[in-house]
Amino acid sequence: MIPLSRRSTRKEVNRGSWTAEEDQKLAQVIEIHGPKRWKFVATKAGLNRCGKSCRLRWMNYLRPNIKRGNISDQEEDLILRLHRLLGNRWSLIAGRLPGRTDNEIKNYWNSHLSKKIKQRERQNRAVSKAEQESSDTKNIQIMEMNALTIGREDASKCEQSFKSGFNGDEFFDCSSDEGPLNLEWMNKFLEMDESWFTLHDI
DNA sequence: AAGTATACCAACCGCGAGCGC
DNA sequence: GGCGCTCGCGGTTGGTATACT
Known part of the structure:
Protein backbone atom coordinates (compact mmCIF):
# COMPACT_ATOMS: atom_id res chain seq x y z
CA MET A 1 0.00 0.00 0.00
CA ILE A 2 1.30 3.44 -0.85
CA PRO A 3 1.73 5.58 2.26
CA LEU A 4 -0.79 8.38 2.64
CA SER A 5 1.75 11.18 2.53
CA ARG A 6 3.34 9.81 -0.61
CA ARG A 7 0.14 9.25 -2.51
CA SER A 8 -0.46 11.61 -5.32
CA THR A 9 -1.36 14.99 -3.97
CA ARG A 10 -1.44 16.47 -7.46
CA LYS A 11 -3.34 14.49 -10.03
CA GLU A 12 -0.68 14.59 -12.77
CA VAL A 13 1.94 12.19 -11.38
CA ASN A 14 2.32 9.24 -9.08
CA ARG A 15 4.34 9.74 -5.97
CA GLY A 16 5.50 7.49 -3.21
CA SER A 17 6.95 4.03 -3.20
CA TRP A 18 7.59 2.24 -6.43
CA THR A 19 5.83 -1.02 -7.25
CA ALA A 20 7.57 -4.03 -8.79
CA GLU A 21 5.55 -3.44 -11.94
CA GLU A 22 6.77 0.14 -12.24
CA ASP A 23 10.36 -0.98 -11.67
CA GLN A 24 10.03 -3.54 -14.43
CA LYS A 25 8.58 -1.06 -16.91
CA LEU A 26 11.29 1.47 -16.14
CA ALA A 27 14.07 -1.08 -16.49
CA GLN A 28 12.70 -2.24 -19.84
CA VAL A 29 12.63 1.27 -21.30
CA ILE A 30 16.10 2.08 -20.00
CA GLU A 31 17.42 -1.12 -21.53
CA ILE A 32 16.24 0.09 -24.93
CA HIS A 33 16.83 3.83 -24.73
CA GLY A 34 19.52 4.15 -22.08
CA PRO A 35 19.53 6.01 -18.77
CA LYS A 36 19.08 9.55 -20.10
CA ARG A 37 16.30 11.93 -21.18
CA TRP A 38 14.39 10.98 -18.10
CA LYS A 39 11.21 12.78 -19.06
CA PHE A 40 11.14 10.77 -22.26
CA VAL A 41 11.87 7.55 -20.36
CA ALA A 42 9.05 8.25 -17.95
CA THR A 43 6.59 8.84 -20.80
CA LYS A 44 7.82 5.89 -22.83
CA ALA A 45 7.49 3.54 -19.86
CA GLY A 46 3.90 4.64 -19.43
CA LEU A 47 4.66 5.56 -15.86
CA ASN A 48 2.71 8.35 -14.36
CA ARG A 49 5.93 9.59 -12.77
CA CYS A 50 8.12 12.58 -13.34
CA GLY A 51 11.52 12.11 -14.97
CA LYS A 52 13.24 13.11 -11.81
CA SER A 53 11.59 10.34 -9.86
CA CYS A 54 12.52 7.80 -12.56
CA ARG A 55 16.15 8.90 -12.50
CA LEU A 56 16.29 8.61 -8.73
CA ARG A 57 14.76 5.15 -8.77
CA TRP A 58 17.23 3.98 -11.39
CA MET A 59 20.26 5.53 -9.78
CA ASN A 60 19.51 4.36 -6.26
CA TYR A 61 17.84 1.04 -6.80
CA LEU A 62 17.56 -0.44 -10.28
CA ARG A 63 20.98 0.35 -11.73
CA PRO A 64 23.13 -2.76 -12.24
CA ASN A 65 26.11 -3.44 -9.94
CA ILE A 66 24.44 -1.78 -6.97
CA LYS A 67 25.83 -3.23 -3.79
CA ARG A 68 23.15 -3.65 -1.19
CA GLY A 69 23.50 -4.55 2.44
CA ASN A 70 25.80 -3.63 5.26
CA ILE A 71 28.62 -1.18 4.84
CA SER A 72 31.86 -2.95 5.70
CA ASP A 73 34.44 -1.62 8.17
CA GLN A 74 36.78 -0.80 5.30
CA GLU A 75 34.02 1.11 3.49
CA GLU A 76 33.13 2.96 6.68
CA ASP A 77 36.74 3.93 7.20
CA LEU A 78 36.96 5.15 3.63
CA ILE A 79 33.77 7.18 4.01
CA LEU A 80 35.14 8.81 7.15
CA ARG A 81 38.39 9.72 5.50
CA LEU A 82 36.76 10.98 2.33
CA HIS A 83 34.25 13.01 4.31
CA ARG A 84 37.09 14.62 6.24
CA LEU A 85 38.61 15.50 2.90
CA LEU A 86 35.56 16.41 0.83
CA GLY A 87 32.81 17.30 3.29
CA ASN A 88 29.20 16.56 2.29
CA ARG A 89 30.10 15.85 -1.33
CA TRP A 90 28.16 12.60 -1.31
CA SER A 91 28.33 11.92 -5.02
CA LEU A 92 32.12 12.28 -4.98
CA ILE A 93 32.39 10.01 -1.97
CA ALA A 94 30.07 7.49 -3.61
CA GLY A 95 32.26 7.60 -6.70
CA ARG A 96 35.07 6.12 -4.63
CA LEU A 97 32.89 3.30 -3.31
CA PRO A 98 31.93 0.97 -6.14
CA GLY A 99 28.29 -0.11 -6.03
CA ARG A 100 27.28 2.42 -3.39
CA THR A 101 24.98 5.33 -4.11
CA ASP A 102 25.28 8.87 -2.86
CA ASN A 103 21.88 8.54 -1.20
CA GLU A 104 22.96 5.40 0.64
CA ILE A 105 26.16 6.99 1.87
CA LYS A 106 24.33 10.14 2.91
CA ASN A 107 21.79 8.09 4.83
CA TYR A 108 24.53 6.00 6.41
CA TRP A 109 26.37 9.11 7.43
CA ASN A 110 23.30 10.76 8.94
CA SER A 111 22.13 7.69 10.80
CA HIS A 112 25.43 6.15 11.91
CA LEU A 113 28.60 8.11 11.40
CA SER A 114 27.50 11.58 12.44
CA LYS A 115 26.47 10.15 15.80
CA LYS A 116 29.74 8.26 16.15
CA ILE A 117 31.69 11.42 15.45
CA LYS A 118 29.65 13.50 17.89
CA GLN A 119 30.20 10.86 20.55
CA ARG A 120 33.94 10.84 19.86
CA GLU A 121 34.07 14.65 20.03
CA ARG A 122 32.22 14.60 23.36
CA GLN A 123 34.74 12.09 24.72
CA ASN A 124 37.67 14.17 23.49
CA ARG A 125 36.19 17.30 25.02
CA ALA A 126 35.66 15.51 28.34
CA VAL A 127 39.25 14.25 28.35
CA SER A 128 40.77 17.63 27.51
CA LYS A 129 38.50 19.37 30.03
CA ALA A 130 39.64 16.95 32.74
C1' DA B 1 0.58 -6.82 25.17
C1' DA B 2 0.45 -2.00 24.32
C1' DG B 3 2.41 2.37 23.91
C1' DT B 4 6.37 5.20 22.92
C1' DA B 5 10.93 6.35 21.23
C1' DT B 6 14.48 5.77 18.04
C1' DA B 7 16.78 4.10 13.82
C1' DC B 8 16.73 3.40 9.16
C1' DC B 9 16.17 4.57 4.48
C1' DA B 10 13.34 5.47 0.14
C1' DA B 11 11.63 9.24 -1.89
C1' DC B 12 10.70 14.16 -2.40
C1' DC B 13 12.07 19.03 -2.86
C1' DG B 14 14.59 23.08 -4.13
C1' DC B 15 18.43 24.87 -6.22
C1' DG B 16 22.12 25.55 -9.41
C1' DA B 17 24.84 24.17 -13.52
C1' DG B 18 25.04 22.98 -18.22
C1' DC B 19 23.23 22.91 -22.71
C1' DG B 20 20.70 23.93 -26.92
C1' DC B 21 17.84 27.10 -29.26
C1' DG C 1 22.40 37.42 -23.63
C1' DG C 2 17.98 35.29 -22.34
C1' DC C 3 15.02 31.51 -21.89
C1' DG C 4 13.47 26.90 -21.12
C1' DC C 5 14.65 22.32 -20.29
C1' DT C 6 17.21 18.53 -18.27
C1' DC C 7 20.13 16.70 -15.03
C1' DG C 8 22.57 16.09 -10.74
C1' DC C 9 23.30 17.21 -6.02
C1' DG C 10 22.51 17.83 -1.11
C1' DG C 11 19.06 18.58 2.44
C1' DT C 12 14.85 17.07 4.33
C1' DT C 13 10.70 14.39 5.15
C1' DG C 14 7.99 10.84 6.83
C1' DG C 15 6.64 5.75 6.77
C1' DT C 16 8.17 1.44 8.54
C1' DA C 17 10.80 -1.54 11.49
C1' DT C 18 12.82 -2.35 15.72
C1' DA C 19 13.99 -1.51 20.51
C1' DC C 20 12.69 -0.12 24.79
C1' DT C 21 9.55 0.75 28.81
Whole structure:
Protein backbone atom coordinates (compact mmCIF):
# COMPACT_ATOMS: atom_id res chain seq x y z
CA MET A 1 0.00 0.00 0.00
CA ILE A 2 1.30 3.44 -0.85
CA PRO A 3 1.73 5.58 2.26
CA LEU A 4 -0.79 8.38 2.64
CA SER A 5 1.75 11.18 2.53
CA ARG A 6 3.34 9.81 -0.61
CA ARG A 7 0.14 9.25 -2.51
CA SER A 8 -0.46 11.61 -5.32
CA THR A 9 -1.36 14.99 -3.97
CA ARG A 10 -1.44 16.47 -7.46
CA LYS A 11 -3.34 14.49 -10.03
CA GLU A 12 -0.68 14.59 -12.77
CA VAL A 13 1.94 12.19 -11.38
CA ASN A 14 2.32 9.24 -9.08
CA ARG A 15 4.34 9.74 -5.97
CA GLY A 16 5.50 7.49 -3.21
CA SER A 17 6.95 4.03 -3.20
CA TRP A 18 7.59 2.24 -6.43
CA THR A 19 5.83 -1.02 -7.25
CA ALA A 20 7.57 -4.03 -8.79
CA GLU A 21 5.55 -3.44 -11.94
CA GLU A 22 6.77 0.14 -12.24
CA ASP A 23 10.36 -0.98 -11.67
CA GLN A 24 10.03 -3.54 -14.43
CA LYS A 25 8.58 -1.06 -16.91
CA LEU A 26 11.29 1.47 -16.14
CA ALA A 27 14.07 -1.08 -16.49
CA GLN A 28 12.70 -2.24 -19.84
CA VAL A 29 12.63 1.27 -21.30
CA ILE A 30 16.10 2.08 -20.00
CA GLU A 31 17.42 -1.12 -21.53
CA ILE A 32 16.24 0.09 -24.93
CA HIS A 33 16.83 3.83 -24.73
CA GLY A 34 19.52 4.15 -22.08
CA PRO A 35 19.53 6.01 -18.77
CA LYS A 36 19.08 9.55 -20.10
CA ARG A 37 16.30 11.93 -21.18
CA TRP A 38 14.39 10.98 -18.10
CA LYS A 39 11.21 12.78 -19.06
CA PHE A 40 11.14 10.77 -22.26
CA VAL A 41 11.87 7.55 -20.36
CA ALA A 42 9.05 8.25 -17.95
CA THR A 43 6.59 8.84 -20.80
CA LYS A 44 7.82 5.89 -22.83
CA ALA A 45 7.49 3.54 -19.86
CA GLY A 46 3.90 4.64 -19.43
CA LEU A 47 4.66 5.56 -15.86
CA ASN A 48 2.71 8.35 -14.36
CA ARG A 49 5.93 9.59 -12.77
CA CYS A 50 8.12 12.58 -13.34
CA GLY A 51 11.52 12.11 -14.97
CA LYS A 52 13.24 13.11 -11.81
CA SER A 53 11.59 10.34 -9.86
CA CYS A 54 12.52 7.80 -12.56
CA ARG A 55 16.15 8.90 -12.50
CA LEU A 56 16.29 8.61 -8.73
CA ARG A 57 14.76 5.15 -8.77
CA TRP A 58 17.23 3.98 -11.39
CA MET A 59 20.26 5.53 -9.78
CA ASN A 60 19.51 4.36 -6.26
CA TYR A 61 17.84 1.04 -6.80
CA LEU A 62 17.56 -0.44 -10.28
CA ARG A 63 20.98 0.35 -11.73
CA PRO A 64 23.13 -2.76 -12.24
CA ASN A 65 26.11 -3.44 -9.94
CA ILE A 66 24.44 -1.78 -6.97
CA LYS A 67 25.83 -3.23 -3.79
CA ARG A 68 23.15 -3.65 -1.19
CA GLY A 69 23.50 -4.55 2.44
CA ASN A 70 25.80 -3.63 5.26
CA ILE A 71 28.62 -1.18 4.84
CA SER A 72 31.86 -2.95 5.70
CA ASP A 73 34.44 -1.62 8.17
CA GLN A 74 36.78 -0.80 5.30
CA GLU A 75 34.02 1.11 3.49
CA GLU A 76 33.13 2.96 6.68
CA ASP A 77 36.74 3.93 7.20
CA LEU A 78 36.96 5.15 3.63
CA ILE A 79 33.77 7.18 4.01
CA LEU A 80 35.14 8.81 7.15
CA ARG A 81 38.39 9.72 5.50
CA LEU A 82 36.76 10.98 2.33
CA HIS A 83 34.25 13.01 4.31
CA ARG A 84 37.09 14.62 6.24
CA LEU A 85 38.61 15.50 2.90
CA LEU A 86 35.56 16.41 0.83
CA GLY A 87 32.81 17.30 3.29
CA ASN A 88 29.20 16.56 2.29
CA ARG A 89 30.10 15.85 -1.33
CA TRP A 90 28.16 12.60 -1.31
CA SER A 91 28.33 11.92 -5.02
CA LEU A 92 32.12 12.28 -4.98
CA ILE A 93 32.39 10.01 -1.97
CA ALA A 94 30.07 7.49 -3.61
CA GLY A 95 32.26 7.60 -6.70
CA ARG A 96 35.07 6.12 -4.63
CA LEU A 97 32.89 3.30 -3.31
CA PRO A 98 31.93 0.97 -6.14
CA GLY A 99 28.29 -0.11 -6.03
CA ARG A 100 27.28 2.42 -3.39
CA THR A 101 24.98 5.33 -4.11
CA ASP A 102 25.28 8.87 -2.86
CA ASN A 103 21.88 8.54 -1.20
CA GLU A 104 22.96 5.40 0.64
CA ILE A 105 26.16 6.99 1.87
CA LYS A 106 24.33 10.14 2.91
CA ASN A 107 21.79 8.09 4.83
CA TYR A 108 24.53 6.00 6.41
CA TRP A 109 26.37 9.11 7.43
CA ASN A 110 23.30 10.76 8.94
CA SER A 111 22.13 7.69 10.80
CA HIS A 112 25.43 6.15 11.91
CA LEU A 113 28.60 8.11 11.40
CA SER A 114 27.50 11.58 12.44
CA LYS A 115 26.47 10.15 15.80
CA LYS A 116 29.74 8.26 16.15
CA ILE A 117 31.69 11.42 15.45
CA LYS A 118 29.65 13.50 17.89
CA GLN A 119 30.20 10.86 20.55
CA ARG A 120 33.94 10.84 19.86
CA GLU A 121 34.07 14.65 20.03
CA ARG A 122 32.22 14.60 23.36
CA GLN A 123 34.74 12.09 24.72
CA ASN A 124 37.67 14.17 23.49
CA ARG A 125 36.19 17.30 25.02
CA ALA A 126 35.66 15.51 28.34
CA VAL A 127 39.25 14.25 28.35
CA SER A 128 40.77 17.63 27.51
CA LYS A 129 38.50 19.37 30.03
CA ALA A 130 39.64 16.95 32.74
CA GLU A 131 43.25 17.52 31.75
CA GLN A 132 42.76 21.28 31.78
CA GLU A 133 41.04 21.20 35.18
CA SER A 134 43.80 19.05 36.63
CA SER A 135 46.42 21.42 35.26
CA ASP A 136 44.51 24.46 36.59
CA THR A 137 44.28 22.90 40.05
CA LYS A 138 48.00 22.24 40.11
CA ASN A 139 48.83 25.79 39.05
CA ILE A 140 46.49 27.27 41.64
CA GLN A 141 47.99 25.05 44.34
CA ILE A 142 51.44 26.28 43.41
CA MET A 143 50.28 29.87 43.64
CA GLU A 144 48.58 29.29 46.97
CA MET A 145 51.73 27.74 48.28
CA ASN A 146 53.68 30.78 47.15
CA ALA A 147 51.23 33.09 48.85
CA LEU A 148 51.85 31.28 52.08
CA THR A 149 55.59 31.06 51.83
CA ILE A 150 56.65 34.18 50.00
CA GLY A 151 54.91 37.42 49.04
CA ARG A 152 51.21 36.99 49.66
CA GLU A 153 50.31 40.04 47.60
CA ASP A 154 52.18 39.07 44.45
CA ALA A 155 50.98 35.51 44.52
CA SER A 156 47.35 36.52 44.88
CA LYS A 157 47.76 38.84 41.93
CA CYS A 158 49.20 35.96 39.97
CA GLU A 159 46.29 33.70 40.92
CA GLN A 160 43.74 36.31 39.99
CA SER A 161 45.37 36.84 36.66
CA PHE A 162 45.50 33.12 36.04
CA LYS A 163 41.82 32.61 36.86
CA SER A 164 40.71 35.43 34.59
CA GLY A 165 42.70 34.02 31.68
CA PHE A 166 46.42 34.21 32.10
CA ASN A 167 48.15 36.72 29.89
CA GLY A 168 51.93 36.65 30.24
CA ASP A 169 52.51 40.00 28.60
CA GLU A 170 50.00 41.69 30.82
CA PHE A 171 51.15 39.90 33.93
CA PHE A 172 54.78 40.78 33.40
CA ASP A 173 54.02 44.23 32.08
CA CYS A 174 56.69 46.56 33.52
CA SER A 175 55.15 49.65 32.02
CA SER A 176 52.15 49.64 34.33
CA ASP A 177 51.66 52.37 36.90
CA GLU A 178 52.46 49.93 39.65
CA GLY A 179 55.86 49.31 38.22
CA PRO A 180 57.35 45.86 37.76
CA LEU A 181 56.05 43.09 39.93
CA ASN A 182 58.28 41.76 42.60
CA LEU A 183 59.41 38.49 41.07
CA GLU A 184 61.59 37.46 43.91
CA TRP A 185 59.08 34.85 45.02
CA MET A 186 59.40 33.23 41.66
CA ASN A 187 63.14 32.83 42.06
CA LYS A 188 62.57 31.26 45.44
CA PHE A 189 59.92 29.06 43.87
CA LEU A 190 62.36 27.90 41.24
CA GLU A 191 64.83 26.95 43.92
CA MET A 192 62.31 24.86 45.83
CA ASP A 193 62.97 21.27 46.65
CA GLU A 194 61.28 18.64 44.43
CA SER A 195 60.11 16.93 47.61
CA TRP A 196 57.50 19.65 48.10
CA PHE A 197 55.76 18.54 44.90
CA THR A 198 55.70 14.95 46.04
CA LEU A 199 54.37 16.01 49.41
CA HIS A 200 51.55 17.97 47.80
CA ASP A 201 50.87 15.27 45.20
CA ILE A 202 51.55 17.57 42.27
C1' DA B 1 0.58 -6.82 25.17
C1' DA B 2 0.45 -2.00 24.32
C1' DG B 3 2.41 2.37 23.91
C1' DT B 4 6.37 5.20 22.92
C1' DA B 5 10.93 6.35 21.23
C1' DT B 6 14.48 5.77 18.04
C1' DA B 7 16.78 4.10 13.82
C1' DC B 8 16.73 3.40 9.16
C1' DC B 9 16.17 4.57 4.48
C1' DA B 10 13.34 5.47 0.14
C1' DA B 11 11.63 9.24 -1.89
C1' DC B 12 10.70 14.16 -2.40
C1' DC B 13 12.07 19.03 -2.86
C1' DG B 14 14.59 23.08 -4.13
C1' DC B 15 18.43 24.87 -6.22
C1' DG B 16 22.12 25.55 -9.41
C1' DA B 17 24.84 24.17 -13.52
C1' DG B 18 25.04 22.98 -18.22
C1' DC B 19 23.23 22.91 -22.71
C1' DG B 20 20.70 23.93 -26.92
C1' DC B 21 17.84 27.10 -29.26
C1' DG C 1 22.40 37.42 -23.63
C1' DG C 2 17.98 35.29 -22.34
C1' DC C 3 15.02 31.51 -21.89
C1' DG C 4 13.47 26.90 -21.12
C1' DC C 5 14.65 22.32 -20.29
C1' DT C 6 17.21 18.53 -18.27
C1' DC C 7 20.13 16.70 -15.03
C1' DG C 8 22.57 16.09 -10.74
C1' DC C 9 23.30 17.21 -6.02
C1' DG C 10 22.51 17.83 -1.11
C1' DG C 11 19.06 18.58 2.44
C1' DT C 12 14.85 17.07 4.33
C1' DT C 13 10.70 14.39 5.15
C1' DG C 14 7.99 10.84 6.83
C1' DG C 15 6.64 5.75 6.77
C1' DT C 16 8.17 1.44 8.54
C1' DA C 17 10.80 -1.54 11.49
C1' DT C 18 12.82 -2.35 15.72
C1' DA C 19 13.99 -1.51 20.51
C1' DC C 20 12.69 -0.12 24.79
C1' DT C 21 9.55 0.75 28.81
